[in-house]
Amino acid sequence: MGLGILDVPGHRHVPGTTRYFDDPDRPQTADTADARGLKCDSSGPVPIILNPQPSDDPNDPLNWPLWRRDAITFVLSLTAIFATALGPILAANTLTLSVWFSLNFTYIALLTGYFLLGVGVAGFFFVPSGRIWGKRHLFLLGLVILIATSAWAGAVGHNYTSLLWARIIQGVGTAPFEGLVNAAVGDLYFVHERGKRMAFTNLAVFGGAFFTPILVGKITHTIKWWWTFHLVAIFCAASLVAVFLFCPETAYRRDAALNTDIASSSASVSAHSGDNHAPHDEEKTATHGQNGAPGHPPAHQRPVPSRRRRHSRNRSRSSTGARRTSASSSSCSARCRCSRSPRSSGRRWSRAP
Numbered sequence: 001m002g003l004g005i006l007d008v009p010g011h012r013h014v015p016g017t018t019r020y021f022d023d024p025d026r027p028q029t030a031d032t033a034d035a036r037g038l039k040c041d042s043s044g045p046v047p048i049i050l051n052p053q054p055s056d057d058p059n060d061p062l063n064w065p066l067w068r069r070d071a072i073t074f075v076l077s078l079t080a081i082f083a084t085a086l087g088p089i090l091a092a093n094t095l096t097l098s099v100w101f102s103l104n105f106t107y108i109a110l111l112t113g114y115f116l117l118g119v120g121v122a123g124f125f126f127v128p129s130g131r132i133w134g135k136r137h138l139f140l141l142g143l144v145i146l147i148a149t150s151a152w153a154g155a156v157g158h159n160y161t162s163l164l165w166a167r168i169i170q171g172v173g174t175a176p177f178e179g180l181v182n183a184a185v186g187d188l189y190f191v192h193e194r195g196k197r198m199a200f201t202n203l204a205v206f207g208g209a210f211f212t213p214i215l216v217g218k219i220t221h222t223i224k225w226w227w228t229f230h231l232v233a234i235f236c237a238a239s240l241v242a243v244f245l246f247c248p249e250t251a252y253r254r255d256a257a258l259n260t261d262i263a264s265s266s267a268s269v270s271a272h273s274g275d276n277h278a279p280h281d282e283e284k285t286a287t288h289g290q291n292g293a294p295g296h297p298p299a300h301q302r303p304v305p306s307r308r309r310r311h312s313r314n315r316s317r318s319s320t321g322a323r324r325t326s327a328s329s330s331s332c333s334a335r336c337r338c339s340r341s342p343r344s345s346g347r348r349w350s351r352a353p
Contacts (some may be wrong), residue, residue, distance in 0.1 A: 041190070051191045053258040061188050061250050069188040070197075072247050076139070076181050077201050079239040081208035082232055083146060083177035086170050087115060088209055089232070092217040093225045100225070101160045111167050118171020119178055127179045134251040135184055136243075138176040143240040145173030147233050154229035181205060187250035 039054060040047040054062035061069065090097060090111055097108045130138050153166040181204070185197050216228050 041192070048192055052254070055252075055254045055258060057252075057254075060252050060254060062190065062252075064188075066193075072188060072250065073185065073197055073201065075239070075242050075246050076177075076184055077204035079139070079143065079236075079243060080177040080181045080201070080204045082235045082239060083142065083174045084205050084209045085212040086146070086150070086174055086232060087112065087119075088212050089216055089228055092213040093220050093228070096220060096225055101158060103160060107160065111164060114164060115167040115171040115174075118168045119175050120171075122172040122175035123179050126175045127183075130176070130180045130183065130251070134249045135176070135180045135187075136247060136249040138180060139243050139247065140240065142173045142176040143236050143243060145169060146236045147240065149173060150229045150233035150236065154226040154233065156226075178205065184250045187252065 039050045041050055050062075052062070054060055057063070090108065094105060094108050097103075097111070098105055101107070126138050126142075149166045149170040153163055153170065156162040156166065181201050182198060185194055185201055189197055219225075219228050219231070
């Protein structure tokens with residue numbers, strides 16, 4: 001790949017990415033032979049194959065009405081504006097806070113640096129847990145933290161240390177909205193529906209952060225700097241009610257065969273690789289015997305001598321026979337690993353019906 005990106009060995013599909021076009025010049029429309037048995041979106045002039053394929057469960061977010069999914073995205077995006085606004089909220093108040101706390105600019109800059117530290121550290125826990133246990137409880141927990149710490153930050157007075165700790169914990173509360181709002185879009189929409197919604201959520205997450213210093217300067221000039229935190233606490237409290245009432249859990253565990261947007265093609269690559277190498281492996285297995293001589297079948301395909309059966313009750317002979325069988329099986333296992341290809345194991349990568 002370009003730009004120094006390493007190729008994934010044995011994968012035609014990069015893990016964590018979405019493949020929507022098998023052929024870049026031909027979209028996955030329903031007029032192809034591959035569309036037989038697949039669910040399609042027929043709302044447009046040309047039916048489009050749904051990617052990923054929705055399940056038949058009405059609780060699957062992909063089966064919800066589009067207006068409901070858009071409402072969830074709007075509530076989460078609006079909440080993300082208030083959460084991410086806490087990052088640059090002190091940018092316009094650097095001089096004001098320096099005079100207020102009688103500290104130099106370095107200490108005031110640390111208030112933002114430690115906030116970002118809290119976001120980064122908490123992200124290591126929130127993002128994996130959101131993937132395993134869901135995202136709704138993390139959004140609610142983050143809002144509770146933001147309400148408490150914003151009210152705390154607005155009431156610190158001249159205590160710089162208290163404001164510093166409030167900013168660190170604020171970063172923890174902001175982490176779910178920094179890392180999981182865009183992931184919720186992947187839970188709610190098909191691939192062909194994600195473009196506009198992803199642009200909207202990115203505008204909320206990043207645009208709100210850039211627009212915040214403009215409002216903060218006016219708020220500080222009019223009603224003092226601590227009201228910037230008080231207003232965030234008020235808006236986050238309203239958002240907590242909205243998220244609790246209108247945002248159900250978006251994570252859903254559907255059959256792996258239906259997740260065609262993130263399914264890796266490594267299995268198909270292995271199948272092709274097995275098709276290429278299996279004849280050679282089978283030939284090698286068929287032409288090498290116990291001692292590696294050509295023309296002899298593998299040891300595990302040889303019949304057990306009848307003499308061993310007749311004397312199986314004799315302890316010494318049964319012990320000797322067991323040792324011979326064990327040695328034969330282990331040597332066969334060592335030689336026949338090459339024949340255990342996807343072709344011989346019978347495993348196939350299949351499309352969703």
